[in-house]
Amino acid sequence: MLKKRIAVLVAFVVVLASVLAGCGNSSKSGNSSTTTKSTFKAGMVTDTGGVDDKSFNQSSWEGLKTYAKDNNLKVGTGVKYLQSTQASDYSPNLNTLVHQNFNVVYGIGFLMQSDIQKIAQQNPKAHLGIVDAVAVDKNNKPLKNVANITFKEEQGSFLVGVVAGLTTKTNKIGFVGGINSALIKKFENGFKAGVKAVNPKADVYVQYAGAFNAPDKGRAIAQTFYTKGADIIYAAAGDTGNGVFTEAKNRTKDGKKVWVIGVDRDQHDQGLPENVTLTSMVKRVDKAIYDVTKMTKEGKFPGGKVLQFGLDQNGVGIAPTTENVSKKALDAVNTYKKKIVDGSIKVPTTDKEYKAYLANLK
Amino acid sequence: MIKLVKKINWMTLLVPVISVILGLLCGAVIMLVIGYNPILAYQSIVESIFLQPYYTGETIRAMIPLVLAGLAVAFAFRTGLFNIGVEGQLMAGWLASVACAIVFGHLPRVILLPLSVLAGGAAGALWGYIPGLLKAKFKVHEVISTIMMNYIALYTTAYIIKNFLYTEGERTPTIPAAASLASPFLANLTQGSRLHWGFIVAIIAVVAMWFILWKTTKGYELRAVGFSPDASQYAGMNVSRNIILSLTISGIFAGLGGAMEGLGTYQYMTINSTFTGIGFNGIAVALLGLNTPIGVVLSGALFAGLQTGGLTMQSNAGVPVELIQIIIALIIFFVGSGYVIKWAMGRLTRKGHK
Numbered sequence: 001m002l003k004k005r006i007a008v009l010v011a012f013v014v015v016l017a018s019v020l021a022g023c024g025n026s027s028k029s030g031n032s033s034t035t036t037k038s039t040f041k042a043g044m045v046t047d048t049g050g051v052d053d054k055s056f057n058q059s060s061w062e063g064l065k066t067y068a069k070d071n072n073l074k075v076g077t078g079v080k081y082l083q084s085t086q087a088s089d090y091s092p093n094l095n096t097l098v099h100q101n102f103n104v105v106y107g108i109g110f111l112m113q114s115d116i117q118k119i120a121q122q123n124p125k126a127h128l129g130i131v132d133a134v135a136v137d138k139n140n141k142p143l144k145n146v147a148n149i150t151f152k153e154e155q156g157s158f159l160v161g162v163v164a165g166l167t168t169k170t171n172k173i174g175f176v177g178g179i180n181s182a183l184i185k186k187f188e189n190g191f192k193a194g195v196k197a198v199n200p201k202a203d204v205y206v207q208y209a210g211a212f213n214a215p216d217k218g219r220a221i222a223q224t225f226y227t228k229g230a231d232i233i234y235a236a237a238g239d240t241g242n243g244v245f246t247e248a249k250n251r252t253k254d255g256k257k258v259w260v261i262g263v264d265r266d267q268h269d270q271g272l273p274e275n276v277t278l279t280s281m282v283k284r285v286d287k288a289i290y291d292v293t294k295m296t297k298e299g300k301f302p303g304g305k306v307l308q309f310g311l312d313q314n315g316v317g318i319a320p321t322t323e324n325v326s327k328k329a330l331d332a333v334n335t336y337k338k339k340i341v342d343g344s345i346k347v348p349t350t351d352k353e354y355k356a357y358l359a360n361l362k
Numbered sequence: 363m364i365k366l367v368k369k370i371n372w373m374t375l376l377v378p379v380i381s382v383i384l385g386l387l388c389g390a391v392i393m394l395v396i397g398y399n400p401i402l403a404y405q406s407i408v409e410s411i412f413l414q415p416y417y418t419g420e421t422i423r424a425m426i427p428l429v430l431a432g433l434a435v436a437f438a439f440r441t442g443l444f445n446i447g448v449e450g451q452l453m454a455g456w457l458a459s460v461a462c463a464i465v466f467g468h469l470p471r472v473i474l475l476p477l478s479v480l481a482g483g484a485a486g487a488l489w490g491y492i493p494g495l496l497k498a499k500f501k502v503h504e505v506i507s508t509i510m511m512n513y514i515a516l517y518t519t520a521y522i523i524k525n526f527l528y529t530e531g532e533r534t535p536t537i538p539a540a541a542s543l544a545s546p547f548l549a550n551l552t553q554g555s556r557l558h559w560g561f562i563v564a565i566i567a568v569v570a571m572w573f574i575l576w577k578t579t580k581g582y583e584l585r586a587v588g589f590s591p592d593a594s595q596y597a598g599m600n601v602s603r604n605i606i607l608s609l610t611i612s613g614i615f616a617g618l619g620g621a622m623e624g625l626g627t628y629q630y631m632t633i634n635s636t637f638t639g640i641g642f643n644g645i646a647v648a649l650l651g652l653n654t655p656i657g658v659v660l661s662g663a664l665f666a667g668l669q670t671g672g673l674t675m676q677s678n679a680g681v682p683v684e685l686i687q688i689i690i691a692l693i694i695f696f697v698g699s700g701y702v703i704k705w706a707m708g709r710l711t712r713k714g715h716k
Contacts, residue, residue: 082676083683086639088627089673091556092420096677099416099553111632113531122554133531179635180524181532210520211635 042067042293043080043097044106045090049213051081055238055264056285060108060131063286067293091115098126104147104296106131106289110183120146127301129292131285132183134306144304149288151309153183154190154347155340156281156316157236159333160261161194163279163318164202164232166329167259171202174225176244178212178237182350187236187263187281189354190347196361197345198332205230209240218243226251226258232278234261248276259324266319280319288315312341376707377700378650378657382664385693389685398681406678407671417670419552423627424666425659426560427452430619431644432651432658433571434486434612438504439653440575441608442588447493447508448616449641450515451486453634455617457519458485460534460624460631461527463541471540478541479563479621486617487610489515494609498602504609512637520633533632543626558626567615572655574611584608616641646694665690 042064046057061081068079080102082093090112097105098119105126107116110133117135120128120143128135128146135146142148164173175191177184192204205225209217218240225233226247233248235241241263248260252274262270262280271277288309295302309315317337322330339345348354390400410417431448438445445451459482466474493511496502527534543558551557575581586594587604595601619640624631647665651657672686696703 076680080677082673085683085687087632088424088623089683092417092670092673093677095416095554096674100677110531114533114536114628114630119554179532179633182530213635 039078040071040073040297041078041080041100041102042073042104042106042296043082043100043102044108044289045093045097045112046081046083047090047109047111048084048086049238050083053239054242054270056131057108059265059283059285060106060289063289064293066286067290071297087111091119094119094128098123098128103127104129104293104301106149106292108285109133110181116146117143127296127303129289131288142304142306146304147292147302148306149285149292149309150306151283151285151288151316152186152311152347153236153281153283153316154186154193154349155311156283156318157187157190157234158194158197158340158345158347159311159318159337160234160279160281161191161196162198162332162336163194163325163329164191164234164259164261165195165197165199166332167278167326168199168202168232170229170231171199172228172230173202173204174222174230174233175204175206176218176221176225176233176235176237176241177206177208178240179210180208184208184236185351186349187234189349189351191234191236192354193348193357194336196358197336200361209237212238212240214240215243215246219247222247226256231257232259232261234263234281236263236281238264242270245270245276249274252276262319266321268319268321275324277321278324279322282317282319284309284315284317311337373704373707374652377703378652378661378697380703380707381650381693381696381700384696385689388692389689392688393681393685399679403675403679403681403685406675407667410674410678411667411671414553415551416553416555417674419548419555419557421663421666421670422561423555423557424670425662426558426564426622426626427619427640428643428647428666429564429659429662430567430615430622431640432647432662433567433655434490434615434619435644435648436651436653436655436658437571437575437615438608438612439648440588441584441604442591443497443605443608443612444505445490445493445508445609445612445616446505446645447489447511447641448612448619448644449637449639450508450512451489451613451616452620452623452638452641453512453515453519454489455482455486455620456624456631457522457534457620458482458617459621460537461522463537463625464527464535467538467540469540474538474541475543475625478537478625479618482621482624483614483617486613486615486620488613490609490611490613490616491606494606497609498605512641516634516637519631520635523631523633527631531632534630536630537625541625542629543622544629556627558622560622560626563618563622567618568655568659571615580607616644619644643690646690649694650697 044060049057051057051061064079068075073079084090084093106129108131113133116128116130131149134148135143137143173195175188195202195204207221218237222233222244233244235244244260248258251258259278260276261278264283266282267280268277348357393400411421434448435445459478462481463478493504493507496507497504523534529535543560545559548557583599584604587601591601647658647661650661668686672683675681676683
């Protein structure tokens with residue numbers, strides 16, 4: 001028995017020694033991180049979708065990678081991403097990059113808003129960026145050290161709505177949303193406004209899947225819409241939209257041609273080989289991240305500002321692949337694009353604005 | 363002390379320890395095969411957790427709900443019940459605590475904080491009571507009913523937040539400071555981590571589980587039902603009532619875990635589109651901890667450390683964070699195949715004697 005007690009004692013001493021040794025070391029590791037301050041570093045934290053989600057996170061990372069290429073930064077050290085597996089990872093991941101003295105740290109997605117706000121207040125010298133949200137302090141004023149990157153999704157959605165309105169043969173069009181939120185409402189109302197602008201007779205069915213990562217639900221909704229007679233569905237639902245693509249491909253294989261409108265990036269390849277992608281509403285998160293990183297490098301970090309990337313800066317728009325879009329629709333897109341940019345059409349973002357817009361249309 | 367040491371069966375204790383070592387070794391082999399440096403990876407985990415106060419704080423914070431979820435699973439298991447519904451009970455507790463804090467926000471801190479914590483426990487208890495009742499009265503298998511209760515919790519909480527407690531960002535409003543477990547003192551101590559006072563609740567829960575199960579008559583009954591329901595019935599114990607009680611107490615632990623997330627870590631609840639995973643990790647924590655209170659604390663610490671350390675492993679050694687999930691899965695796999703380890707150990711020691 002004595003032997004075992006000695007063993008326990010030895011184990012205890014070893015643990016204690018390593019802890020004490022750790023205390024001695026901690027000051028050293030603190031110093032080493034401050035010496036690397038001179039080189040420029042930009043980092044981002046993905047949400048739980050991961051860096052290969054085929055839309056939002058991936059696009060952001062592509063933006064940073066392009067920036068690294070143009071400025072001879074090393075991927076992995078000069079530009080870097082940290083992936084989150086659960087919502088509670090956002091804060092430690094953001095903090096890790098801030099502690100490693102990254103010159104700018106992006107939180108990708110509005111789900112990180114409260115974490116960004118807290119970290120920005122704890123580290124007033126850090127430069128942070130958030131996509132699709134505005135980081136504010138207690139008095140609802142934008143935080144000085146956060147760049148808020150937002151998009152005018154309603155404008156891009158309006159244009160694909162115009163394409164849908166001019167392409168539909170059944171005068172029935174579907175909209176599948178991810179989570180019913182202010183953000184996705186911008187997609188919905190912009191899209192509906194675009195359809196109604198060119199085709200007032202068309203019906204738009206709207207349904208929300210309640211999740212961005214549920215392709216099965218996306219598919220079930222698409223099934224309902226296509227069966228009801230819709231021939232085009234706009235999927236603003238992240239990974240959930242991939243279910244809409246599956247359903248459209250199956251129907252096209254069976255000889256019933258239907259279309260999908262993609263979102264966030266050019267999803268033409270997603271529709272192949274059945275070629276079901278009519279067009280896509282692209283949201284250039286990559287361009288926005290690139291621009292803000294560039295501004296930071298030049299010492300012009302847009303802290304406290306709400307950047308709105310719209311049609312005029314090519315922050316949103318229709319996809320470059322236009323092989324399935326008719327000439328007539330493309331011409332209409334260009335006309336409406338001009339009208340939106342010069343301000344003669346104000347695209348609705350909320351349900352209330354949409355109602356007012358409809359009343360004006362008549 | 364000597365008596366306690368004597369009582370421990372070293373063989374059973376060896377299985378989890380060897381499982382952890384094997385899990386880490388296999389993880390290292392996978393890293394080598396893919397082309398990462400396992401030494402650097404593990405080094406960054408250990409260094410960050412033990413040398414950087416921020417990650418120490420985050421590890422302890424991650425431990426709190428994990429330990430409570432582990433206790434919930436372990437407690438039910440002692441009565442021979444498999445509580446897969448910890449996830450749902452945790453969500454119910456999370457929402458109840460946050461809702462209570464918001465609705466009664468005008469109350470002073472001394473009343474509001476305990477009330478909110480208790481509300482979380484009560485909601486978890488309710489979510490455990492229902493499968494318990496179904497099992498006791500209608501012989502509905504608790505594995506099936508608790509899994510179903512998870513989905514009910516997932517969508518009900520989403521519905522309630524959406525319709526009654528909604529604010530921008532797909533979540534509830536932030537709870538008033540009077541109900542918050544967060545503490546600037548602990549945050550400053552750990553370089554601004556989210557460590558909160560919930561660890562005291564976790565410690566109390568650990569002691570409570572040990573006390574209830576091993577120091578009370580009721581606890582003796584609960585364990586007896588776990589060993590053999592028929593023998594307990596014959597001995598005059600009310601088996602159905604013990605089943606209900608066990609799942610209800612188990613639900614309280616899980617609900618408290620949710621309250622810790624709501625009042626401590628996040629200060630709000632988001633609309634979850636998928637499960638949080640804490641409840642399911644709780645099953646693994648209980649399994650590795652041999653369903654004992656101390657074991658749950660130790661394995662909770664290990665899992666929390668791996669999860670938090672995995673984030674620095676990602677940033678320092680460039681190893682994808684998914685690898686941590688693989689290592690955790692491997693550890694569970696080895697614990698599950700404990701029989702093989704025991705057999706191998708037996709063979710080895712016998713050979714040694716020859």
